[in-house]
Amino acid sequence: MDRAFLEKLFGLEGKVALVTGASGGIGRALAHGLAMAGATVALNGRSEEKLAAARQAIEADGGRAAVFPADLVDLGAIAALVERVSDRLGPIDVLVNGAGINKREPIQEVTPATYAAITDLNLRAVYFLSQAVARAMAERGGGKIIQIGSLNAAYGLGTISVYGLTKAAIVQLTKVQAVEWARQNVQVNCLCPGFIETELTAPLWAAETTRRWLLERVPAKRAGQPGDLVGMTLYLASRASDFTTGQAFYVDGGFLAGGQW
Numbered sequence: 001m002d003r004a005f006l007e008k009l010f011g012l013e014g015k016v017a018l019v020t021g022a023s024g025g026i027g028r029a030l031a032h033g034l035a036m037a038g039a040t041v042a043l044n045g046r047s048e049e050k051l052a053a054a055r056q057a058i059e060a061d062g063g064r065a066a067v068f069p070a071d072l073v074d075l076g077a078i079a080a081l082v083e084r085v086s087d088r089l090g091p092i093d094v095l096v097n098g099a100g101i102n103k104r105e106p107i108q109e110v111t112p113a114t115y116a117a118i119t120d121l122n123l124r125a126v127y128f129l130s131q132a133v134a135r136a137m138a139e140r141g142g143g144k145i146i147q148i149g150s151l152n153a154a155y156g157l158g159t160i161s162v163y164g165l166t167k168a169a170i171v172q173l174t175k176v177q178a179v180e181w182a183r184q185n186v187q188v189n190c191l192c193p194g195f196i197e198t199e200l201t202a203p204l205w206a207a208e209t210t211r212r213w214l215l216e217r218v219p220a221k222r223a224g225q226p227g228d229l230v231g232m233t234l235y236l237a238s239r240a241s242d243f244t245t246g247q248a249f250y251v252d253g254g255f256l257a258g259g260q261w
């Protein structure tokens, strides 16, 4: 085994990766990591300004990226996004479904509008973007899809009912996608982060009670950083994972393993 072997195993030179949620904490870090491994990265999110900043950061480090703002709650925008990315950068080899939202409130306060807003993005958009991208991947011999779940897929937390059900559904969806698309050489896996410091979790890290609970409860005794998820992403995006499909990988500082007395 030499350096060239490792580059072949984990390198993404010549690949095109579409990352949704690329203006957010996690998506931006994953996009940057994919670009550093050699991929040309299509950055999707809602804020063109934030996406442009992510692109500049990648280019400053010698990577390649382009910006594709779109609202994934709009089903028409999903089809158009796949077409725009393919026309401009070439066929998509890697899809990272990173866009996601949450609203923390007790079940008794959840309205149909909140329910729809969360499920439309966290679930419906993931379903149909994966469908569109996998179709094109199958036509050209394969690809990699990385869903972003959460430890909430396996661990129930008060006030996180709607978000939690979307993430549990994504883990299940990952399995069926893996089964249906295995023969087309499309591997689908779900990366489930623990508590990572981003805008989405900023209120949890800012409030004394939740911050204390988190630091006591996470065996690693620290907040996860978006960069902690890059290694698993590179594995799941590269040839290294060619025989790995339908799995959920929890990157959570040991949270789900349990706790100390």
Ligand SMILES: NC(=O)c1ccc[n+]([C@@H]2O[C@H](COP(=O)([O-])OP(=O)(O)OC[C@H]3O[C@@H](n4cnc5c(N)ncnc54)[C@H](O)[C@@H]3O)[C@@H](O)[C@H]2O)c1
Binding pocket: 020, 021, 022, 023, 024, 025, 026, 027, 044, 045, 046, 047, 070, 071, 072, 073, 097, 098, 099, 100, 101, 121, 148, 149, 150, 151, 192, 193, 194, 195, 196, 197, 198, 199, 200, 201
């Ligand atoms: N931060 C955590 O601790 C944590 C833990 C587990 C899972 N996750 C998951 O990781 C993913 C990224 O989370 P984050 O913490 O980086 O969040 P974030 O709030 O920093 O970023 C969210 C991203 O989603 C995009 N987005 C929101 N609505 C959109 C829409 N309608 N169309 C297109 N894009 C839209 C935003 O533009 C942004 O890029 C989410 O799926 C989240 O559920 C996060």
